[in-house]
Amino acid sequence: MPSVDLNADMGESFGPWNMGDDESLLKIITSANIACGFHAGDPDVMAKTMTAADDNDVGIGAHPGFPDLQGFGRRNMKVPHDTLRNLVRYQLGAAMGMAKAVGTKVRHLKLHGALANMCSVDIDMARACYQGALDVDPDIIVMVLAVTKQEEAVRDLGCKWVGEIFADRAYNDDGTLVDRSLPGAVIHDPELAGPRMLNMVREGAIITESGKRLETSIDTICLHGDGPTAVQIARSVRENLIAGGVEVTKFTR
Numbered sequence: 001m002p003s004v005d006l007n008a009d010m011g012e013s014f015g016p017w018n019m020g021d022d023e024s025l026l027k028i029i030t031s032a033n034i035a036c037g038f039h040a041g042d043p044d045v046m047a048k049t050m051t052a053a054d055d056n057d058v059g060i061g062a063h064p065g066f067p068d069l070q071g072f073g074r075r076n077m078k079v080p081h082d083t084l085r086n087l088v089r090y091q092l093g094a095a096m097g098m099a100k101a102v103g104t105k106v107r108h109l110k111l112h113g114a115l116a117n118m119c120s121v122d123i124d125m126a127r128a129c130y131q132g133a134l135d136v137d138p139d140i141i142v143m144v145l146a147v148t149k150q151e152e153a154v155r156d157l158g159c160k161w162v163g164e165i166f167a168d169r170a171y172n173d174d175g176t177l178v179d180r181s182l183p184g185a186v187i188h189d190p191e192l193a194g195p196r197m198l199n200m201v202r203e204g205a206i207i208t209e210s211g212k213r214l215e216t217s218i219d220t221i222c223l224h225g226d227g228p229t230a231v232q233i234a235r236s237v238r239e240n241l242i243a244g245g246v247e248v249t250k251f252t253r
Contacts, residue, residue, distance in 0.1 A: 003247035004201055005220035006238060007031035007143065007164070008230075009063055009112065011049035012040035012072075021231050026052055028234040029223060030250045031059040033110045033143070036091035039065030039073025046098050054104040059250045061143065064091035064129075065112030073113035074180070084125065085132035092136045108162070109133045110143035111150075119153070120145045120176050126153035134159055141253045146216040147175035147206060160253040162219035165200060167193045167237050168227060171208040175216075178209060188229050194236030197221055198244040219251050 010022040011034035019040070026032065032053040035041030041049075053060050064087065065073030079087065092109060099106045111119055111129060119126035126149050133140050139160065144150035146163035154161035168187045170178040178185040187193050200207055201221075206214040223234040241248055 001245060001247050002201065003249050004218060004241060005030050005059075005162070005251040006223060006234070006248055007033055007061070007110070007220050008223045008234065009033045009035070009110075011035045011045050011063070013045045014040060014042050014069070022049055022052065024231045025223070025234055026056040026058055028231070028238050029058060030248060031061060031108065031143075031220060033061045033063035033108075033112075034095065035063050035065070035112070036095050038067045038087070038091055039069065039071075039112050043098065046095070047102055050099050050104055051102045054102070059107050060095075060099055060104055061108035061110050062092045062095035062106050062133075063110055063112050064088050064115070066115050068114075073115065076114045076118060081124065081128035084128045085135070088129045088132035089136050092133050092140070096137065106137075106140070108141040108143050110164070116145065116150070117177065120148035120150050123149040123152050123156075126150045127156065130154060130157055130159065141251070143220060145175070145177075146218065147214050162251045162253060163217045164220045164222055165197075165206055165216075165218050166222045166224075167197050168222075168224050168230075168233055171206050171214075173208050173210055173212050173214075175206060175208075175214050184209070186227070187233075188227060190229055190232040190236035193233045194240035197237045198240045198246065201241065201246055202244065
């Protein structure tokens, strides 16, 4: 039976300000990417989210981003590679420390927002970020945007990695995500998202907006936690996969 992991970005609330329904998502997903305080989140939110993920037997990942709380890490920044390495080291170190304090551990890392998008087209930038993570934990599993420069970087580094596709985002023909400012870039309809993901998993390929097939290993599917229909999309994807004979389980490497 084919299997796939379901992941979601979470822990993105800040102080009294709440984002997303993490509690509901944790009952659906198998891996959680938890914000490390630079683009979202704070120490209290991180501790609470990690504890809840562990209680639900959901794998925990660090989700580092640019230092951009106001822009939610979705604004491009020009950062020297040495600083990028330290930026990732710092955030992963914080996540690992918090996880240990609440009795669990970080098993994977996934870049957030603009940092991830820039690394998907710049292999040197991606390599700098991932090397920073490996400096802290050589056994960390790196979650990458499949068929992009991120994947090339982890292959070059020879580290543990898993390939990811997105349930709620449209794709360009080069495997990058359609810019959020363009019509149709973000998918909000659960009835579209579920069957679309089952089709891609069965095909073993990303299917782009133009209909092009990009063959790839699909290890995990991202379900963004901050959209208005996030929980409904997550349920639709999970239900369609299971009904289609695909096992939903944490990835192993």
